[in-house]
Amino acid sequence: MNEERLPLLSRPPQEIAVRVVVYGVLILVAIYFLIPLIVMILTSVKTMADIRSGNLISWPREITFDAWKEAWGTACIGVACSGVKGYFWNSIRIVVPAVVISTMIGAVNGYVFSKWRFRGSEVIFASLLIGCFIPFQVILLPMARTLGALGLSQSITGLVIVHIVYGLAFTTLFFRNYYVTIPDDLIKAARIDGAGFFRIFWKILLPLSTPIFVVCIIWQTTQIWNDFLFGVVFSAGDSQPITVALNNLVNTSTGVKKYNVDMAAAIIAALPTLFVYFVAGKYFLRGLTAGSVKG
Amino acid sequence: MALLSVQNIWKSFGSVEVLKDISLDIDSGEFLVLVGPSGCGKSTLLNLIAGLERITAGDIVIDGRRINDVSPKDRDIAMVFQSYALYPSMNVRKNISFGLETRKVPAAEIRETVQRVAEQLQIEDLLHRKPSQLSGGQRQRVAMGRALARDPSIFLFDEPLSNLDAKLRVEMRTEIKLLHQRIDATIVYVTHDQVEAMTLADRIAVMKDGTIQQFDSPQQVYDNPVNRFVAGFMGSPSMNFVQCRVVRQGAGCALLLDTGEGNAHTIPVGGEERRLDQWIEREVTLGIRPEQISGGSMNGREGSPVHELKSRVRVVEPTGADTLVCVLINGREVICRVRPEEAKGPGDVMTLMIDMSKAVVFNPETGERIV
Amino acid sequence: MMAMTRSRRGAGHTRDIFQYLEDLLPKIVLAPTAIAILISVYGFILWTAYLSFTKSRLLPKYDLAGFVQYIKLFSNDRWWVASKNLVLFGGLFIFFCVVLGLLLAIFLDQRIRIEGAIRTIYLYPMALSFIVTGAAWKWILNPGLGLERLMRQMGFADFTFDWLVNSEMSIYTVVIAGVWQSTGFVMALFLAGLRGIDDSIIRAAQVDGAGLPRIYRKIIIPSLRPVFFSAVIILSHIAIKSFDLVVVLTRGGPGYSSDLPATFMYAFAFTRSRLAFGAASAMMMFFAVMAIIVPYLYSELRRKRYE
Numbered sequence: 018m019n020e021e022r023l024p025l026l027s028r029p030p031q032e033i034a035v036r037v038v039v040y041g042v043l044i045l046v047a048i049y050f051l052i053p054l055i056v057m058i059l060t061s062v063k064t065m066a067d068i069r070s071g072n073l074i075s076w077p078r079e080i081t082f083d084a085w086k087e088a089w090g091t092a093c094i095g096v097a098c099s100g101v102k103g104y105f106w107n108s109i110r111i112v113v114p115a116v117v118i119s120t121m122i123g124a125v126n127g128y129v130f131s132k133w134r135f136r137g138s139e140v141i142f143a144s145l146l147i148g149c150f151i152p153f154q155v156i157l158l159p160m161a162r163t164l165g166a167l168g169l170s171q172s173i174t175g176l177v178i179v180h181i182v183y184g185l186a187f188t189t190l191f192f193r194n195y196y197v198t199i200p201d202d203l204i205k206a207a208r209i210d211g212a213g214f215f216r217i218f219w220k221i222l223l224p225l226s227t228p229i230f231v232v233c234i235i236w237q238t239t240q241i242w243n244d245f246l247f248g249v250v251f252s253a254g255d256s257q258p259i260t261v262a263l264n265n266l267v268n269t270s271t272g273v274k275k276y277n278v279d280m281a282a283a284i285i286a287a288l289p290t291l292f293v294y295f296v297a298g299k300y301f302l303r304g305l306t307a308g309s310v311k312g
Numbered sequence: 313m314a315l316l317s318v319q320n321i322w323k324s325f326g327s328v329e330v331l332k333d334i335s336l337d338i339d340s341g342e343f344l345v346l347v348g349p350s351g352c353g354k355s356t357l358l359n360l361i362a363g364l365e366r367i368t369a370g371d372i373v374i375d376g377r378r379i380n381d382v383s384p385k386d387r388d389i390a391m392v393f394q395s396y397a398l399y400p401s402m403n404v405r406k407n408i409s410f411g412l413e414t415r416k417v418p419a420a421e422i423r424e425t426v427q428r429v430a431e432q433l434q435i436e437d438l439l440h441r442k443p444s445q446l447s448g449g450q451r452q453r454v455a456m457g458r459a460l461a462r463d464p465s466i467f468l469f470d471e472p473l474s475n476l477d478a479k480l481r482v483e484m485r486t487e488i489k490l491l492h493q494r495i496d497a498t499i500v501y502v503t504h505d506q507v508e509a510m511t512l513a514d515r516i517a518v519m520k521d522g523t524i525q526q527f528d529s530p531q532q533v534y535d536n537p538v539n540r541f542v543a544g545f546m547g548s549p550s551m552n553f554v555q556c557r558v559v560r561q562g563a564g565c566a567l568l569l570d571t572g573e574g575n576a577h578t579i580p581v582g583g584e585e586r587r588l589d590q591w592i593e594r595e596v597t598l599g600i601r602p603e604q605i606s607g608g609s610m611n612g613r614e615g616s617p618v619h620e621l622k623s624r625v626r627v628v629e630p631t632g633a634d635t636l637v638c639v640l641i642n643g644r645e646v647i648c649r650v651r652p653e654e655a656k657g658p659g660d661v662m663t664l665m666i667d668m669s670k671a672v673v674f675n676p677e678t679g680e681r682i683v
Numbered sequence: 684m685m686a687m688t689r690s691r692r693g694a695g696h697t698r699d700i701f702q703y704l705e706d707l708l709p710k711i712v713l714a715p716t717a718i719a720i721l722i723s724v725y726g727f728i729l730w731t732a733y734l735s736f737t738k739s740r741l742l743p744k745y746d747l748a749g750f751v752q753y754i755k756l757f758s759n760d761r762w763w764v765a766s767k768n769l770v771l772f773g774g775l776f777i778f779f780c781v782v783l784g785l786l787l788a789i790f791l792d793q794r795i796r797i798e799g800a801i802r803t804i805y806l807y808p809m810a811l812s813f814i815v816t817g818a819a820w821k822w823i824l825n826p827g828l829g830l831e832r833l834m835r836q837m838g839f840a841d842f843t844f845d846w847l848v849n850s851e852m853s854i855y856t857v858v859i860a861g862v863w864q865s866t867g868f869v870m871a872l873f874l875a876g877l878r879g880i881d882d883s884i885i886r887a888a889q890v891d892g893a894g895l896p897r898i899y900r901k902i903i904i905p906s907l908r909p910v911f912f913s914a915v916i917i918l919s920h921i922a923i924k925s926f927d928l929v930v931v932l933t934r935g936g937p938g939y940s941s942d943l944p945a946t947f948m949y950a951f952a953f954t955r956s957r958l959a960f961g962a963a964s965a966m967m968m969f970f971a972v973m974a975i976i977v978p979y980l981y982s983e984l985r986r987k988r989y990e
Contacts, residue, residue, distance in 0.1 A: 039790045046787060047804045053819040053863070054807075060822065072833040073823060126716050133709035141717050148724040150976045152924050154948045154965040158734060158958060159727035162743070182723045185716050202397035205364050206458075210411030211385035214708045220410075224401030243812035245927040246945075250953065260814045264931045267818045276822055283818040287811050294810035298803055383702060 061085060061281040068276055084277035088285060092278050094265045095254065101282050103255070104262035108242055108289075110173050111258055115180035116237040122181075123188020123233065124226065128218050130189065131196035132204050142193070149186040157250050164251060171253040179251055180241050187240075188233050195229040196222060231300045239290045259286045315340040315498050316361070316466055321370035323356055323522075330356050332522045334370070338466075338515075341496045347509040348519035348545070354502045357519075358468055361500060363387050375465060385415075390459035394471040396451045398443040404430075404454050405439040408461050429457045432491075449480050456491070469501040473508065485511060506546045510534065518542045535670060540679035543599050543672060549636065552605075552646045554598045555676060558591045565589065567598055567673075569641050571623035573661055579619050581668055587683050588673065596682065597674040602636065602647045604667040607654030617669040624661050637662065728969065734962035741956040752963035762964065765942040768854045772861070772943065773922035779862045780918055781911065784869030789899065791870070792877045802874075805867035813864065817931030820860040821847065850940035853933045857941060860928055865921065869914050876910035877903065916979050923972050944968050
């Protein structure tokens with residue numbers, strides 16, 4: 018909006034009032050967004066006695082990290098009582114290969130779809146895109162059966178494969194939309210210079226691809242780390258990712274409910290993606306809007 | 313034998329025919345310009361010569377060798393693009409040497425070639441810079457350097473100057489012309505700018521809708537256009553077209569030109585060949601260039617192809633060297649090029665001399681040239 | 684048109700084998716992905732569809748049994764509850780996300796000095812798993828120790844908030860948590876849309892004498908139509924797929940009062956080993972999504988064609 022940069026107090030009173038309202042609302046809403054996080058942190062450092070006598074936002078009478086230690090190493094989840102650390106590690110073992118492989122394949126696919134189109138390639142691309150939209154419920158049963166037939170049911174490897182396969186549509190879309198913005202003349206010049214399919218990709222496109230790699234990796238990491246559906250269907254016991262473990266912990270019907278441990282575990286589960294978000298937030302946003310403003 | 317021979321080329325994209333039966337020959341050292349409006353197929357033809365697109369029918373022969381199925385890298389051609397297409401992640405030196413490296417040319421030879429080319433184009437100081445650090449003109453030179461480094465039989469230019477501002481365009485045009493003379497290169501050059509075409513070409517191919525309208529030297533295309541399209545496309549300001557009635561005058565024919573001042577003038581035309589005889593009492597299109605309608609007087613010019621016209625000035629556009637005066641003839645606006653001191657003001661009646669020696673007459677329906 | 688004969692493309696192709704392979708390379712590169720998608724998306728959908736026409740329970744039986752599962756589905760009370768919940772949840776979820784998102788975007792577009800920080804705060808929920816969000820809100824809305832306790836300790840002695848364990852209200856807790864998580868995203872979409880509006884149109888309106896609220900109503904919001912559209916489509920998609928949030932927040936309970944089609948499907952297909960029945964519910968979800976997506980894609984494609 019076109020506003021002159023007058024000092025705040027010398028502007029007309031209605032304008033000051035409007036600014037106050039705007040800032041006020043925005044800050045209140047910000048607090049609303051922050052409260053769950055604050056509550057989680059506060060709860061995780063209180064003792065259960067404290068929790069039972071206080072309220073959501075009461076300051077802890079003493080700050081203790083016992084709940085954290087328990088969440089990490091000794092909390093009982095399912096049949097095991099060794100905290101979430103094993104499941105945290107599982108998630109890493111799932112996320113890293115899935116992200117790396119789906120990104121790499123997506124990059125080459127995007128390259129083909131944008132620079133080496135052939136008859137039928139647009140149809141394949143459209144079919145790929147539609148795959149983004151399906152509710153995964155409709156493939157759970159056959160996939161479970163297939164993984165079983167391959168001997169991969171309830172294994173980390175099986176989950177990795179599932180995430181790769183269903184991540185390909187997004188990664189390909191990201192790279193294809195990005196490479197489309199790189200002028201075709203560049204490819205023509207390289208072809209005249211004698212470069213072939215892979216040399217062009219390696220020497221010319223890849224050096225230009227850092228931004229989209231970052232977006233893709235951040236997006237995939239977040240999606241796969243935060244996934245629950247595939248985790249709960251295709252893994253069990255020792256191979257479960259941390260989201261499944263967290264749900265088991267929070268919804269356990271045996272024993273005394275330990276809310277501080279629950280909250281500590283939730284924060285542990287959230288840390289990696291939160292870290293990625295705060296460090297590389299703007300790429301995250303680019304990924305969100307790039308994926309949704311498609312066509 | 314021609315160096316490059318384009319023989320009956322047809323090109324379709326799906327069901328759309330983009331090029332229809334194109335044939336051209338270029339001799340070694342010749343500068344051929346393909347010119348025409350957007351969509352006429354000139355860039356497509358260039359891409360076919362380069363091997364970047366597949367030919368639908370016809371043959372392309374370079375140096376006696378049929379190269380329809382030969383990939384671009386083996387055709388001994390180099391191409392300069394409108395967008396320069398410099399590799400953004402490589403510096404100038406690497407941009408120039410990329411093609412040589414791909415072909416596994418020994419390092420020493422590469423270094424030598426890069427040096428030679430850089431000197432030729434005066435870009436030695438820029439070798440370590442990346443394309444984003446160069447100006448438009450510098451990028452264009454690097455693009456040409458990349459082409460030069462390949463030492464090809466044929467250079468292909470695809471509208472290389474369109475992205476430059478007017479002044480730079482004129483400078484680079486001269487450089488390209490000098491390059492052509494210096495290394496006796498064979499060049500196929502695509503542009504939509506007819507001034508570039510006129511100044512650079514040994515021969516021009518004027519294209520429209522996938523066909524070649526005329527393939528001739530610049531002066532011939534300018535003076536003897538084969539149809540109305542070519543006549544109107546070449547020349548700036550463009551040729552004037554006026555519908556006129558043909559009447560009998562004595563033994564020959566004449567055109568009726570009504571300027572709104574006094575009676576209509578009858579101007580003889582058609583010469584000895586009597587080509588307009590079939591058109592008597594019908595309408596034709598007269599084509600006459602602005603520089604053929606000027607000021608001056610009839611003194612000593614009776615009997616020549618120059619005739620006098622009186623007309624009322626509508627708009628005056630001084631360009632410095634001449635002044636363009638707009639008048640009405642047969643209800644159409646006609647631009648005349650007169651000397652600044654002869655020009656009258658808007659609304660005044662002016663005496664103009666119209667030189668019919670270079671006038672052309674077209675069939676108003678087909679656009680074909682009659683006279 | 685082509686009365687004349689064209690010369691054939693030369694007798695005998697002289698392309699060598701390497702050239703041929705090189706031309707084939709893009710297709711070879713794409714093949715693994717194409718096959719993977721063909722099987723794991725389209726093949727599996729067909730498989731599930733087939734399954735929904737059988738009587739499979741614990742193990743798949745491949746004799747076709749017609750529409751029997753679908754009939755059972757439509758006479759199943761829990762399915763109706765789940766479907767009703769979806770409409771309720773989906774409608775409220777989309778409504779609040781869009782309204783709040785738009786409002787926040789408009790406010791944030793007012794050249795706020797702390798815009799960067801505010802945006803970061805509004806968007807961080809998107810980085811969280813629905814499980815984490817659900818766990819947090821499950822605690823906040825805990826009957827007894829959560830919001831209710833807080834309000835009472837703040838002086839509102841009669842405040843009760845037992846929605847989590849109240850069968851009438853349990854679905855609304857899912858709305859609360861879902862809106863908290865996704866509003867930021869919608870705001871980001873609208874903000875991008877607002878920023879994409881040409882300034883000169885607004886200036887022209889100001890010269891014409893229009894005040895700010897009028898400009899918003901008549902010019903800005905109408906030009907955000909495509910963003911509305913995208914937002915609704917994406918939010919519907921999220922709503923239909925909602926599974927994680929319900930599982931952790933209410934487990935579909937109490938009973939199955941906050942069930943959604945996704946949790947329904949999981950319960951029957953996996954927990955209760957009624958494969959064909961679960962498959963039928965999955966196919967219903969699929970059709971629901973397609974009913975929204977297909978027209979959208981179609982209209983998008985048509986728009987592109989005419990641009």
